[in-house]
Amino acid sequence: MPDQSQVSMPIDINSVKGFLSPAEGNTLFECAREMPRGSVALEIGSYCGKSTVYLGLGCKKAQSTLFAVDHHRGSEEHQAGELFHDPELVDETGAFSTLANFRSTIRSAGLDDTVIPVLSSSAQFARVWQGSLSLVFIDGGHSLDAALLDYRSWVGFIPGNGRLAIHDVYPDSETGGQAPITIYRLALASGLFREVAAVDSLRVLERL
Structure with a gap:
């Protein structure tokens, strides 16, 4: 991957709720920008849209499309009483929901023509998906079962060079959960991927 450049943002990205560092965001932007023209990317886990903006802006440069898949009810760690629960993201029914924030973010970033929101679990959407994906970004549920299901549902749609x-x-369990690194190791152990970027907690692999 080439050297990262600062992404020109149409919105104040720091005001968007999320857990992505600027360096990670820039890397996602570059991955999407380098996609073949007219190809498709998939994001699993959009939350309030921070990573979606970086990916969407890259797809816009590549004249490509991003499917942003999220049920918008939060992962296990976002529910009431859990470590990453945000009471500002509770809807009128009392349930955790990021949907309104996400839609506002995408609209403000001018990405309505590039990003296609999918209100679904990734496994449900995978059952009806057809075609290849030049880029898959996994940032959904962080339980081992959820991460494995996301990986197994979508890895087969990534072609060579995707x-x-x-x-x-x-790598250290005291720093963060171990489900994402488990699927990262599975991908490398499969012999189908090589690592092309490691930025903060983001890892980018390329299909051989």
Whole structure:
């Protein structure tokens, strides 16, 4: 991958709720920008849209499309009483929901023509998906079962030279959960991928 350049943002990206560092975001932008023209990327786990903006802006440069898949009810760690629960993201029914924030972010970033939101779990969407994906970004549920399901549902759609990006890869269990690094190691052990970038907790692999 080439040297990263600072992404020109149409919105104040720091105001968007999320857990992505600027360096990780720039890397995602470059991955999407380098996609073949007219190809498709998939994001698993959009939250309030921070990573979606970086990916979407890269796809816009590549004249490509991003499917942003999220049920928008939060992962296990976002529920009431859990470590990453945000009471500002509770809807009128009392349930955790990031959907309104996500839609506002995408609209403000001018990405309505590039990003296609999919209100679904990734496994449900994978059952009806057809075609290849030049880039898959996994940042969904961080339980081992959820991460494995995301990986197994989508890895087969990545063609040669396509890329798999995984967020929250922490070698030390005291730093972060171990589900993302488990699927990262599975991908490398499969012999189908090589690592092309490691930025903070983001890992980018390329299909051989």
